[in-house]
Amino acid sequence: MADPIEEEIKREIADNKIVIYGKGTKERPMCGFTRETVDFFDRYGYPYIVIDALQNMPKREALSRITNWPTLPKVFIGGQFYGDTDILDPMATNGELVELLKKVFEPASVAS
Secondary structure, three states: OOOHHHHHHHHHHHHOOEEEEEOEOOOOEOOHHHHHHHHHHHOOOOOOEEEEOOOOHHHHHHHHHHHOOOOOOEEEEOOEEEEOHHHHHHHHHOOHHHHHHHHHHOOOOOOO
16 A cells, blocks of 8 residues: 555646655745755746645655655756755755756647
8 A cells, every 4th residue: 555645746746846844834944955956946947846844754764764854945847856955955056956947837849
């Protein structure tokens, strides 16, 4: 039988192009790293959600199992796990992140 918490996480990731699992919310980050990640994504202007995993230990444990990443925040873009700003900052610097966001948010052109 599937783990209901893991199923919930999979739905959240499938339903949102950018998901940040952090400490607190977008409006009220509860740690500096979550605040840094919120500020980071605010620069790009694409919609994203922040899901508070601070108070939900079973969800935090499931996320750590799924990602093999022990700390929060955990960022998913287009259904793929990308870590946190330690990973995203270099991607932003070399232009890779902008290309990824365009690919995730802009519909693929249809060949005529």
